[in-house]
Each structure stands twice: as structure tokens, then as C-alpha cells.
Amino acid sequence: MTKTVFIDGGAGTTGLEIADRLAGRADLSILTLPDDRRKDARARAEAINDADFVTLCLPDDAAREAVSLIANDRTRVVDASTAHRTADGWTYGFAELDPEQQDRIAVARFVSNPGCYPTGFLALVRPLVRAGMIPADWPVSVNAASGYSGGGKAMIAEYESATERAFRPYGLSLAHKHSPEMQRHSGLSHAPIFAPAVVDTYRGMVVEVPLPLYALPGRPSVDAVADILAQAYADSRVVTVAPGEIAAVNIEENAGSDRMTLRVCGNAATGQARLIATLDNLGKGAGGAAVQNLNIMAGLDPTAGLVL
The missing domain is CATH 3.40.50.720 (NAD(P)-binding Rossmann-like Domain)
Structure with a gap:
């Protein structure tokens, strides 16, 4: 029916x-x-x-x-x-x-x-908090950039009529409306430091969470982080965990689709990792x-x- x-x-x-x-x-x-x-x-x-x-x-x-x-x-x-x-x-x-x-x-x-930013953030962070790899009280930060369509009709009109379409960091007061959502649904005790920006593309989004693996309990490896994410989304037709060995990530990778791609990029020698999600801000x-x-x-x- x-x-x-x-x-x-x-x-x-x-x-x-x-x-x-x-x-x-x-x-x-x-x-x-x-x-x-x-x-x-x-x-x-x-x-x-x-x-x-x-x-x-x-x-x-x-x-x-x-x-x-x-x-x-x-x-x-x-x-x-x-x-x-x-x-x-x-x-x-x-x-x-x-x-x-x-x-x-x-x-x-x-x-x-x-929200669009929380979708990428939570996809990266929630499985790691759930597994205990990221402690609930860990000071998490998230850097993200979105196509200007995320601002709705007003921003679209303003951006497309502008003579200069620069990279625009915003939310500088650290009171973005997505922060409570990120904290609550990730299981974190504190809101992440959220650093969003708008870039000169209509649609597409990159969300990144840097992690100092050397400072986390148990000093997890890059592979261990990737394994947890791969297990979390093994049955998903929407979320894919791709190899992290990549030179660069394109903000428009999933533009025009409802997919989301996750990657764990890192350096075993320094014990550092960059967790990256790409999605369409108007799609997923x-x-x-x-x-x-x-x-x-x-x-x-x-x-x-x-x-x-």
C-alpha cells in the first residue's frame, strides 16, 4: 500500500x-x-x-x-x-x-x-567511543569544510554573486548549533572543538578528526582504529571504509550521492592519525x-x- x-x-x-x-x-x-x-x-x-x-x-x-x-x-x-x-x-x-x-x-x-557535520563526525567517533578506544572525557576536535549549499538559499545566492569566494572559517565563537548534537550522540562528556568552514564548491563535505594515538589509552595503532570502523560498517550499503593510503581527499568525492566514505590516515612512527569522512552535505x-x-x-x- x-x-x-x-x-x-x-x-x-x-x-x-x-x-x-x-x-x-x-x-x-x-x-x-x-x-x-x-x-x-x-x-x-x-x-x-x-x-x-x-x-x-x-x-x-x-x-x-x-x-x-x-x-x-x-x-x-x-x-x-x-x-x-x-x-x-x-x-x-x-x-x-x-x-x-x-x-x-x-x-x-x-x-x-x-546535521551534515555531525553525520561525518559521529560516523568516525561514535564506534571508537563505544569500543573504549577514545575515552568519553577525551578532548576531541573536528575540522570540517562544506560546500556553500549547506547555508541554504541565502548563502547560495550570496556566494554565487560574490566576486571573491574565499575559504571561510566560521563558528568562531565555538557555539555552533551542531555542537550539542555531536556531544550527545557520540557519548563524549564534552563538546568537541568544532572548526567548520565554507569553501567554493556547491556541494560536498570533508569532516576530519585528528587523533594523537600515542596519547590515547593503550596507544592504539592506525590499523586498530581502521579495524574498529571497518567492523562497525561492514554491513552498510551507505557507509564505506576505504584504505587510508591516499595522497589527498577530494571534497566532492561523494557529491551528488547519498554515500559516505571513511578513511583512517596515519603515521605509525609518530603515532598520529587523521580520521576523514567525505559525504554530500545535501545527500547523506x-x-x-x-x-x-x-x-x-x-x-x-x-x-x-x-x-x-
Whole structure:
């Protein structure tokens, strides 16, 4: 039986990505509103309550408001905003986070879609914290760069009209909205030092976690770190652990796809490692993850409609 999906905020960057992945599907169909009724509160409330699933591609306050419009015990939600990523009563929608996470998503009514940066960070760090290789109180740092589409329509317009498109570090106050999400779902006692930047490419993302292996308990080897990640994602069709012997990593490696690639690069002599994730900030970092969660919640193939 076909399930219905209403994309609230479907004209935004993430909403359009979700719609592209659902187009032509026979198992999930999109409920739409005419353009002149997209911001009509009554029309939105009707669509939200008529749908089997709702994806929220909205600013945080608007996402909370949309949830308050649900007047039934049937409609299920995937929220792509930041509003509910650490909220009680919401299941975190990173299916690869833990061995049981996909099962939790499958039965959840309210699922929070992960942020793009946290997706790469958690994929690298969570298995190592879970295994005890990184202590929960370790001072972790993460450096990351994203395509400018991650800033939504305003940043896209600003970047594409600029005469200079420089590398732009931001989040300099160390109060980025993704930091609580990274801390909570990694199992760390403290938020990581998060150093994000925007670069001159439309889509794509590199997330890197440097590790001084010589200072960690037991002084694990580069191979030991890689083995833990390989075991964690051995059955995944979305996350791949690739060899770390590589000269450079391309930020656009997984652009246009819903894949994520992880690498452990390091130097055995110095006891240092660089854990690197590449993903599409609009794919596995946003719209692709939302569709993966919808598939899981609807009891479908988790990768249906994804570009892998």
C-alpha cells in the first residue's frame, strides 16, 4: 500500500532534494499544496494530518510549530531542522550510529534527521567511543569544510554573486548549533572543538578528526582504529571504509550521492592519525538521510530512491 509524504518546506534546498529522491516512487507518494497555499496555516495543518509521514524542512521555530499542528496519533515525522536533535521523545535518525539504531528508527513516531557535520563526525567517533578506544572525557576536535549549499538559499545566492569566494572559517565563537548534537550522540562528556568552514564548491563535505594515538589509552595503532570502523560498517550499503593510503581527499568525492566514505590516515612512527569522512552535505548530510529514515519507518528497503 502506498504511503503518503508531505514535505513541509518543500521549496527549500533540503525539501527539493527529498522530492527528487521520492519522484516516481510507487511505495511513497508526495502530498503537495498549490504555491499560493504553501504558507496557509490551515492548508498546512490539513496536509500534515492527512499524511502518513511528514518531513519538516523548516527553521527551528517553524518546525516546532508544525509538530504542534498534528492532531492525530498516526502521522509520523522526520524533522530535518536542528529543533529536535537532542530533544527527549525524539529518535536520532542516523541509522548507522549504533547496531540497534535502525530498529529504533523503524518503530519511532518522531525522528530527528542528523546535521551534515555531525553525520561525518559521529560516523568516525561514535564506534571508537563505544569500543573504549577514545575515552568519553577525551578532548576531541573536528575540522570540517562544506560546500556553500549547506547555508541554504541565502548563502547560495550570496556566494554565487560574490566576486571573491574565499575559504571561510566560521563558528568562531565555538557555539555552533551542531555542537550539542555531536556531544550527545557520540557519548563524549564534552563538546568537541568544532572548526567548520565554507569553501567554493556547491556541494560536498570533508569532516576530519585528528587523533594523537600515542596519547590515547593503550596507544592504539592506525590499523586498530581502521579495524574498529571497518567492523562497525561492514554491513552498510551507505557507509564505506576505504584504505587510508591516499595522497589527498577530494571534497566532492561523494557529491551528488547519498554515500559516505571513511578513511583512517596515519603515521605509525609518530603515532598520529587523521580520521576523514567525505559525504554530500545535501545527500547523506540532509535529503538522502531523510529519505533513508522514511524508508526505514515505512518498512521499505532503507536505500530505496538513494543514489549509491
